[in-house]
Amino acid sequence: MLRIIMRGCNGRMGQVISDIVKGDAEAEIVAGIDLTGEQKNDYPVFTHLQDCKIEADVVIDFTSTKGLTELLTVGKERKLPIVLCTTGFDEAQLAEIEEASKEVAILRSANMSLGINTLSKLAAAAAKILAEAGFDMEIVERHHNKKVDAPSGTALILADSINDAMDKKYHYTYDRSTRREARDPNEIGISAVRGGTIVGEHEIIFAGLDEVIELKHTAYSRSVFATGAVQAAKYLAGKPAGMYNMNAVVGK
Numbered sequence: 001m002l003r004i005i006m007r008g009c010n011g012r013m014g015q016v017i018s019d020i021v022k023g024d025a026e027a028e029i030v031a032g033i034d035l036t037g038e039q040k041n042d043y044p045v046f047t048h049l050q051d052c053k054i055e056a057d058v059v060i061d062f063t064s065t066k067g068l069t070e071l072l073t074v075g076k077e078r079k080l081p082i083v084l085c086t087t088g089f090d091e092a093q094l095a096e097i098e099e100a101s102k103e104v105a106i107l108r109s110a111n112m113s114l115g116i117n118t119l120s121k122l123a124a125a126a127a128k129i130l131a132e133a134g135f136d137m138e139i140v141e142r143h144h145n146k147k148v149d150a151p152s153g154t155a156l157i158l159a160d161s162i163n164d165a166m167d168k169k170y171h172y173t174y175d176r177s178t179r180r181e182a183r184d185p186n187e188i189g190i191s192a193v194r195g196g197t198i199v200g201e202h203e204i205i206f207a208g209l210d211e212v213i214e215l216k217h218t219a220y221s222r223s224v225f226a227t228g229a230v231q232a233a234k235y236l237a238g239k240p241a242g243m244y245n246m247n248a249v250v251g252k
Contacts, residue, residue: 110153112228
């Protein structure tokens with residue numbers, strides 16, 4: 001039985017994961033971490049991970065960027081693998097994560113869904129053909145009005161997959177409002193939309209001469225991310241120190 005600590009247990013994703021694990025015969029949440037300390041489920045809740053002494057195999061993190069250092073410190077001390085689903089980290093924090101992975105297994109992904117990770121592969125393959133043929137590439141992402149980071153981590157994953165496939169020849173443009181010039185052929189435009197309760201939409205546009213090809217993924221509920229997070233936890237438990245991603249989980 002996989003023993004999970006759910007960090008951010010009272011948040012939207014924490015509650016969805018809690019519900020999914022209840023129906024999973026191979027896993028259980030043994031403790032939750034939430035700053036309120038409120039107990040919404042049938043497992044104990046602590047305000048900080050360092051205060052939780054319950055034995056576990058892995059921690060799933062769906063919180064904010066603010067508590068990263070505590071998470072990594074505890075993970076290293078206890079050799080507790082971390083499924084890191086939080087997005088919006090700055091460069092210094094990404095370096096901190098990379099350094100910590102030398103001592104503990106960390107799986108980091110801005111999007112846990114199988115569909116998005118498949119879309120990433122498709123976008124890279126399409127770019128090798130279409131970008132070389134002169135197609136412009138744009139990414140449009142849409143999320144709910146409570147999401148604080150923009151562009152989304154998933155949009156950057158998609159852009160990076162394209163750029164890696166093209167030997168990193170493109171730079172990213174997030175805002176054209178201050179520019180009075182034609183589009184640079186060596187850019188990937190990334191636009192963010194925030195509104196309502198949109199769970200998550202990501203669209204990749206390949207625009208060529210007299211034709212447009214679009215690749216799109218729509219998440220209709222948070223369960224697709226929650227299911228992926230639990231699958232990632234099952235994969236990561238017991239793994240040696242290092243950085244992992246969802247490609248490893250889905251066997252790509």
